[in-house]
Amino acid sequence: MSTRLISPTAGADLGRPGTMARYTYTYKTVDEIHLLMDVYLPRVSSSKSQQHATQASPHGEPPIVIYFHGGGLTVGNKDSWFPHWLHGRLTAAGCAFASVEYRLLPPSTGHDILVDVKDAFHFVSHELNVKLLQSQGDDSSEPAQARPRVDIGRIAVCGTSSGGLCAYLAAMHASPRPTALLSMYGMGGHMLTPHYLMPKSEVFFRGRELLDPARFNEYLYPHCRNLLVTINSPLAYHPATSPTPGYPANPRMQLARLYFQLGTYLDYYTGHHEPSLSAIVREAFSAASDPGRAVEVDVLSTLIPTDSLPLFPQAFLSGSKAGSWPATFLVHGTADTAVHADESRSLDLLLQRAGVEVTLRLVEGKEHSFDYADDAEDTFGGKGGLYDEAADFLCRHLGISL
Template identity: 25%
Template sequence: MTPQPLTTIYKEINSSKISVDIYLPPRNASNNHTYPVLINIHGGAFMLGHSRMVSMAQIDDCLARGWIVVVPNHRLCPGADLLNGPMADLRDFIAWIYSGNLEGFLQEEVKKEYRVDTDRVMAFGTSSGGFLALALGFDTPHPPAAILNFYGAVHFAHPFWRKPLPHVQANLPRAGFEPAFLQKVYDEYPIPTTSGISLEGQAQQSNKPDFSRPRDAFALTQIANGTVLDAIFPAGAGRLEDIDPVSRVTSSFPPTFIVHGDSDRMVPVELSRKLFEVLKGNKVECEMVEVEGEDHTFALGMEIGGKTWNTSRKGFEWLEGIIQ
């Protein structure tokens, strides 16, 4: 059973207090032992979700490997654009770790010492969190040692990102929503760092959208209409190619593993194939597995020991090999 996390604030900006959940593995008896750190970033199309909406089974698996798992929140779009909100927060978060703040917090809160191995900090995320993990690989003074990306949003030049998604539209009210109702997300202050749903585990009743909430309605409307990029990175925020990992990979990019379902309707697998092609072209150490029959956001619904679990788990085994 997953232990209860410790929680602390790693950043405060314009009254938004941004927290991180910290899960600790069983303590090694050696006084010289240091612990690798996995940054686990939640999904939610950059507009939804929070740190408790991640796979606890995956956290347990990582704790069994002797890793500290940290699950940060970040400010949600559209109150802040992608670059100056989520990306900035995650870059500040990894700097918080490298600056000794994680270890300092643990020394104060945990009587048994946990020393952080800052040479073995890894980044992992699902969907939008996969993008944010990849975004730590460029324009970051001290990138992670390795990145694991589950079906992350990439390759923004692809025409898919401007296409409506009929299977999402089918779940919205036929009449849509009043524009004034949707615009209420821009009035939220401070900018929220959590929302009631993510896009992971939509089969769970507790994670169904509530269209009486402007944020749920706004986010699902953007996804359905093919306007997510306009919502999270509006005109004037910058150039999409400057933040797209497909455009920013160089030979110095961290080793990267990609996991993607071959039946994904929210982020088609061909987008990850393009990223993989670019990684290989730049001679970055990389691998990719395609999970047969899986649509988007399968991480929370996996059966431990099942085919999807075993296939996707190869990513964590690969991380373990990289940091040894």
């Protein structure tokens, strides 16, 4: 286990990944809506990575990394905030890569998302290889090594922002359990904090204005119960000719920020609005000797309804099954105003106490989503840099070489 503060340094441009085989599958259907998964097979396979793969599986099938997108759990799809830097490195190393959609808040809750995460893993481990074979045509005369497959015994998981929380849910509940986990500024390390629970009266996110709740009435409880189940909610911005160029045109892009502003995010995450879970936990702050501190983990069992405890990583890591959590690599910018770096710091400590292999990399002065900046590859993509280290962590635990 290790923690290191990283100062951004210049690096070489690795470039975007080239053309490769991509397969899109429906991994489940909810209310006649298809939840999709894009699967990318490796674009190259070096002799070294092939050697490692062959040692781990009889036909040299590649391992696979399952990726969950960010968006506060309220917006996005399998193409949103796609991590090209990670995808390119993994597929070049001989690893398959899957990008997964899941139900969004609201009207869905974290309970629904947990089911989607589990179902995505079940699809990969029980159905994906059959689907891949069908996609190519079932030619039994074709050599087994030439048929598209993945090694279902080597699955890792990663996510950015709220996708990091999805990755944590997989670490807690998915079957099979992932071998390794990469979280980029993930939510969920500690959700009982003022950032989640306290109403905001001053600017708190990237210097942007406070939102007018009246503009989002249909997304507020109880009106949000009338919304249709939403899975695919792409990013959209006002055009340059608009009075507000570049401003989000999809209202879902601002929902998580609004719920943080109102101090009610946990209500939408757990589905506990009546009574408001956020209000209940907020009262614990008022009674605390130091209201500015996060509520301690041991109050989870008394404040969080039993049915929602499985949605909180810190509850899992305080229990008897904590040691089953996979090896974990955490990355977080120290200046993150959307998901505070203390979430990853807190998770790092909990994992250390549970005896789990964990690495925390704090990136000095960086905001949320820093890896999507135009110069991010130049800054973090040099040989042996942060990107290589994160990708190598996954590769190492999957038995291949970057």
